[in-house]
Amino acid sequence: QTTDLPDLFNTINRILPAHNGHWRIQNEGSTVSAVISEEVSTEVSMRIKEKADVKIVRDTDKCWIQAEHVIGCYACAAGSRAEISCFSQNNPTIANVKCGRHMYAVPCSPSGQKSTLRFFSDTAQFRQTCAVECGQETTEFEVNGILKYTGSIWTSLYRIINGNTTMHDEVNLPDFSHLTGGFLTFFKTGIMVMVTVAIIFLTTYVTIFSCCASVIRRGIWMVVKLPIKLLFKSISFVGQIRGQQSRYKAPRHIV
CATH class of the missing domain: 1.20.5 (Single alpha-helices involved in coiled-coils or other helix-helix interfaces)
Structure with a gap:
């Protein structure tokens, strides 16, 4: 009876941190920063007005990935994760992993480098075919598993009131x-x-x-x-x- 709920919802430092997919918005003192849990690869476009000599360096290495079963929950803010081991044929390198419309950057080495890929699904049965590329060759691997249902309206309300999340779509049907x-x-x-x-x-x-x-x-x-x-x-x-x-x-x- 003594708790002012509108004040809790309207106070920014109580609402943060906010989670949505791969990113997390959090307050650091008087500033607000966005953090991405995984390494990402981006495409950069440059427009040059003057003439310039451009060299394209393409790696000829080959990478492949061994993936474990995905674990976690579906229709939830935490999502699911899969542990992978990336191997390269020659030298340590960074590989681009594309899973549907999501892209990741993972380290690879001849002895294998472990990484974690995070996924978000609305169904319990998860199955995703991904492609890994670190040179001219592309190899595919599959990530699959059975996810758990953790939706609860009471848990979501408790998290929102305590400022742990602002995900309004955490309450989902199984x-x-x-x-x-x-x-x-x-x-x-x-x-x-x-x-x-x-x-x-x-x-x-x-x-x-x-x-x-x-x-x-x-x-x-x-x-x-x-x-x-x-x-x-x-x-x-x-x-x-x-x-x-x-x-x-x-x-x-x-x-």
Whole structure:
């Protein structure tokens, strides 16, 4: 209740520093300066009224880059970054890296020089094809990765009130296409697992049933056959006993 919000927003030294993409505006005492986090390459055009001898020196070196996966967030002021290692074939040099409409200047050497490239994306799935040039030859490399969602209205309001940022577009909705794709992938994987388990279970059941059916048929036949055998043996045994008794009871003739 005691905080004057309009005064906080209208005071320049409380609003700065301001971040937007690759640059940062900050106050240094009574002055305001703009700082770029990465090295950049620029094109310079000169108009000369007098005649002049111009020499064009072109390096014949060749450079290539090994890039790691990009990490960071999407739809955020901090952006994402990718660690790269630039190699040159002959001597240490500075290479121009072009990624879409962004250009960077990175150091290269035969043993490799590490640098950081910063990107800004509005989607979770990031994939960018870049070209590196330090002479007449141009080589390409790819930077890709899955970015995180860090948008929060409460975090943004807290940063704005405390003067840490003036980014009004920090509050963004998540990438629903990436969420939908992840859900569909999970759903397809679940269906495939269920179908595989069902096929394995059905195959096992049919195999066990076939083996058990043969055993059951043999068991039933033995169960049915055993009483019949016992019955015939009993009848045969009774017949033998009666035959022996009839011989013992037969009358003896006196001569």
